[in-house]
Structures are given as structure tokens and as C-alpha cells.
Amino acid sequence: MSDHSERVKYLTRSEPKMRGPYQRPRDAATLILLDYSGSEPKILLGKRHEGHVFMPGMFVFPGGRLDPEDRRMKFCGALDPVSERRMLARWSKPSKARINALALAAIRETSEETGILLGANGEVPAAPSPGWQPFADAALMPDLSALKFFARAITPPGRKRRFDTRFFVADRRAAKLERPGAAGPDSEFVELRWMTCAEARAGETPNITKVIIEEIELRLKAGFSDSIPASFFYFKNGRFRREELI
Secondary structure (H helix, E strand, C coil), rough: CCHHHHHHHHHHHHCCCCCCCCCCEEEEEEEEEECCCCCCCCEEEEECCCCCCCCCCCEEEEEECCCCHHCCCCCCCCCCHHHEEEEEECCCCCCCCHHHHHHHHHHHHHHHHHHHHHHEEECCCCCCCCCHHHHHHHCEEEEEEHHHEEEEEECCCCCCCCCCEEEEEHHHEEEEEEEEECCCCCEEEEEEEEEEEEHHHHHHHHHHHHHHHHHHHHHHHHCCCCCCEEEEEEECEEEEEEECCC
């Protein structure tokens, strides 16, 4: 797949036909961590437990749905203006508080699933939920300035679970703490693995994950320049569509 139009066609062809009661998509966030320490950048993925109903045994990026408590977590830094503008586009009720909460959800989910905390030293924040307790224990404030928004995707209708997911990217060097033992047989991820983009595309990854990996590759070649618009994937009239968020 050499361009955006080919990726959209690929998603439409590969998407199974499913019909079910309408489910409103739930806000969710995903974080792709980049490791530049080797000769080729690597991205972090986790293997989901085989017992999960949703994407069992697949390698995916850390992420999950927005929790109400994410809105109450104190943070430092801010999303860059371009990320803010693109996230606020194509919303019926845009809210800066909501985009901050989504960025926080990406940081919290990454901490819960991988043990990696992106933050800055500062005052000890109160943890509004157990998921934020590691930050309070480490006296770290989640740092939104470490994240950059680059894509959004909505699960097609007819699925039992639908998500309106925002995709962020961050440099692994922004992590202040990497706690061991986050993955295991009783955890969300049974295994964590740093892969090159080529390795990740060739692995057991969902179709949308493969498309997002190609979006990352495109931006890596351009040094994540703001000149490349963010991508918005959604399903309409029986096929996937892509819009550019300028």
C-alpha cells in the first residue's frame, strides 16, 4: 500500500460484514512509543491475552477507553497547538478539556499495560483512580507535551464494541520510569515487544493497526513534520473513508 487511498481500500476490503444493534462509539486513546536507540526506530506493541473477547492473541498498541477520572487528573505541559487544532476538528461539541483528558487516557493506559510512565517531576498528584496511583507513588505529573496527535479512527457500525480512538505518538526518552512486570499471564498484555515497523506489519496485528503503522512510517520519513495532516478514518456508505485534519 503506497498511499492513503490504497490504505482506505485495504481497510474496506478486509473489513468483515457485520450487522448488529447500533452502538455509539466510546472515546478512546492509543499511544505509540518510539525507540530511536537502535539503527532503525522501533515501536512498542503488546500481545493481548488469548482469553480476551476483543482481539485475542493480537499485537496492538497500548490504549483503551477514556475513563471519567481522567478528567480529574492533574497534569503538566500541554499538547502542541497543531495537535490541539487537529483534535478539535470534526467534533460536534469540541472541548479542550476533553482533548486533554484523551491525552491523559493514553498516558494512563500505557502505564497500566506496559509499566512505562511519561511524566515530569513535581508535586505529588492525588490519584483520582487506581490507574493513576503509580504516578502519585513516583511523584510524577503526567506530561502532555510529550505527546503528538496524528490519527483518529472510528470502529464501523455493527460491532459489539465501537471506539472513537485518537492516536498519539511519543518518544520513549520522555518516560521517567519503566516499571518491570507489567505484562504477564494475568495482565492485559501477556508480552511486550519492541518491533520495527516492518516487523509489526508482518506480525499478528489487526488491520487498523497495520494501517496506523504505515501512517507512522510516513511520518518517520518526514521527521513527524506538521506539514503532514493528521488522518481521520471512518466508515460511511459501506466503505472506509479518510479525511485530512489540517
